[in-house]
Amino acid sequence: MKHLLDIEQLTQEMVRELINKALSIKNNQEPIPQKAGELVTLFYENSTRTRMSFSLAATRMGMTVMNLDNRFSSEQKGESIDDTLLTLAAMGFEYFVIRHSTEGMPAALAAKYGTNIHILNAGDGKRGHPSQALIDFMTISEFKPDFTKIKIAIVGDILHSRVANSLMQLSELMNVGELVFVAPKPCWPEANSFGRVTSSLKEGIGDADVIILLRIQHERMQKPNHFDIEDYYNQYMLTNKNLAYAKKDVIVMHPGPINRGIEIANDVADGAHSKILKQVENSVFMRIAILSSLKQSA
Numbered sequence: 224m225k226h227l228l229d230i231e232q233l234t235q236e237m238v239r240e241l242i243n244k245a246l247s248i249k250n251n252q253e254p255i256p257q258k259a260g261e262l263v264t265l266f267y268e269n270s271t272r273t274r275m276s277f278s279l280a281a282t283r284m285g286m287t288v289m290n291l292d293n294r295f296s297s298e299q300k301g302e303s304i305d306d307t308l309l310t311l312a313a314m315g316f317e318y319f320v321i322r323h324s325t326e327g328m329p330a331a332l333a334a335k336y337g338t339n340i341h342i343l344n345a346g347d348g349k350r351g352h353p354s355q356a357l358i359d360f361m362t363i364s365e366f367k368p369d370f371t372k373i374k375i376a377i378v379g380d381i382l383h384s385r386v387a388n389s390l391m392q393l394s395e396l397m398n399v400g401e402l403v404f405v406a407p408k409p410c411w412p413e414a415n416s417f418g419r420v421t422s423s424l425k426e427g428i429g430d431a432d433v434i435i436l437l438r439i440q441h442e443r444m445q446k447p448n449h450f451d452i453e454d455y456y457n458q459y460m461l462t463n464k465n466l467a468y469a470k471k472d473v474i475v476m477h478p479g480p481i482n483r484g485i486e487i488a489n490d491v492a493d494g495a496h497s498k499i500l501k502q503v504e505n506s507v508f509m510r511i512a513i514l515s516s517l518k519q520s521a
């Protein structure tokens with residue numbers, strides 16, 4: 224592939240190849256592929272995991288990695304993101320990892336300027352976060368390899384979550400057995416092409432094989448003060464007590480950052496079912512697999 228812009232561009236075969244490649248590198252069955260080129264991270268929203276793991280992945284592949292800190296870039300002097308990208312491309316940067324609050328921004332830049340450069344969507348508004356969804360399915364595959372036989376429950380602020388959207392698309396592509404979104408009504412998705420929605424935590428996570436928690440995204444809420452956070456954690460926080468509704472060998476995941484005491488209790492975050500740090504570990508291997516799959520032709 225030329226760019227990674229969204230899950231919709233992928234086939235089942237491409238996803239399996241990426242997961243197999245990432246696992247093979249992780250398990251030392253093949254060396255880390257080496258790649259020439261300069262990569263720059265351009266983040267217009269905060270990040271710890273995505274920016275650092277793309278940077279570490281590229282560094283391990285032998286690429287040159289730089290970050291443009293938008294707080295100190297010439298965009299503060301009126302330069303547009305288009306001109307910033309063209310300026311960096313003129314210097315010789317070929318790989319652009321971009322996070323932006325505007326939905327479709329990485330795809331729009333790829334459509335305009337993507338002939339000689341590669342663009343990786345690191346999250347666009349509440350629309351998509353494809354590399355995170357791929358990491359999550361890589362992690363699920365280590366514990367529950369047959370996606371067609373599992374029930375996944377995604378619990379939290381579905382409406383404002385780009386991860387939830389990409390996970391829904393990937394669940395549909397990979398024929399996941401059952402997908403359930405669990406949230407209070409103000410956090411229900413606007414539309415879901417796959418899966419069903421419930422307000423009941425007990426019913427939604429009942430017999431689940433995988434529970435993926437999401438944080439409440441106050442920064443994307445139109446009226447954040449109208450959301451009752453106390454009500455939320457009383458009804459939806461995953462604790463060891465309500466985890467008992469799920470299957471005995473359920474795995475608990477979270478793309479991060481986690482808010483302890485709101486969507487996840489300490490006993491779950493640090494407990495035996497939690498695979499949250501496994502997701503973080505896997506993020507570097509999946510991002511190596513993604514970078515190594517980028518080719519000049521589509």
Ligand code: CP
Nearest residue numbers: 270271272273478479
């Ligand atoms: N999962 C994720 O996107 O985390 P960051 O915001 O820390 O990159």
